[in-house]
Amino acid sequence: MGDDQFYREFILDHYRNPRNFGRLEGPDITHEEYNPLCGDLVGMDFRLRDGVIDEVRFHGRGCAISQASASLLTQRLHGMSLEDARSISREDVLGELGIEISPARLKCALLPLKALKVGAWGLAGSEHDEFE
């Protein structure tokens, strides 16, 4: 049925063994995003050094897609300048997941990116809608 391809092993691995999972004490940036439709929650904590993301942790709960997407995003962000992080697009995130995400699951996949962007830059309005 192709489920094995959808729930590829590395996604299930990130779901079961999330990287950079937990909280930071006294983070420079912290923000939680919640999807009331499904109850998915993703929070991001960042510590910065000279404009670079020195430490990043995420916490939350939800489906395999949202949690694996958060885990993958923290890996990408670690050591990245905040300026470069700003240009991460939804296509980048979906490309990294590498699976075809149905419209109903887009929010799950993009919730971590929304947590980053709203948390770091307070993006709202039309830019915010990009993640809806």
Add this chain to the structure above:
Amino acid sequence: MTGRRILVVDDDESSLELLIVALRGEGYIAKGVSDGLAAEAEVQDFRPDLALVDLQLGDGVVDGLTVARRLRTSSDVPLMFLTGGGMIKTVRLHETTYADVPHKFEAGTHPIAEVIGLGAAIDYVEGIGLPAIRAHDERLIEYTYEALSDIEGLRIFGPPPGPDRSGVFSFDVAGIHPHDMATILDRHDVAVRSGHNCTMPLMERLDVAATTRASVYLYTDPAEVDRLVEAIGDAKRIFSV
């Protein structure tokens, strides 16, 4: 809806002609009659699926309501009144005064297709009969409940088969988020709903983030329940639970 027959009763010739043209354009077989007194005979003759009757028939002999009452005694054709307009009090060059609610919100085309569709749905259900539907539902509820109960790690919410159990099965499988479950079931062509199902306080009470919800009814057969069970098994295999 194309091919359905609609009789229009309106004494305003231009309105009548416009409606007939518009309805035919939509694929209906439409016929017009401008004389309210002729409507009854026309219903017997033309056998419409729906009669549209101008409420304000102005010929001074009968009004639309009287025509409707007469039709009711001799036929069970669905009736709809054409009231038209009615949403404004005055329109001037630079200002408009709207009618009071609810009238100002009720302009425009009446839900013709919906009225005919509702009639067809009622005919369908009555053709099968409510006792037959209930008997089918009860068999399926029992079958589904037993099949789901046999799945390890699966929790069914709600009572066992009996007067308080409907064909709506909310369930949760430990270790698989309902949205992941729904995605996998969808790939087996099993359509379910997942999430808090508009019952967030209940989710809190049950201490679950969400549930998966499968429903059985008249159009479900046991083989489809088997497919659901098989698909849940596949989800468990993928998530190793």
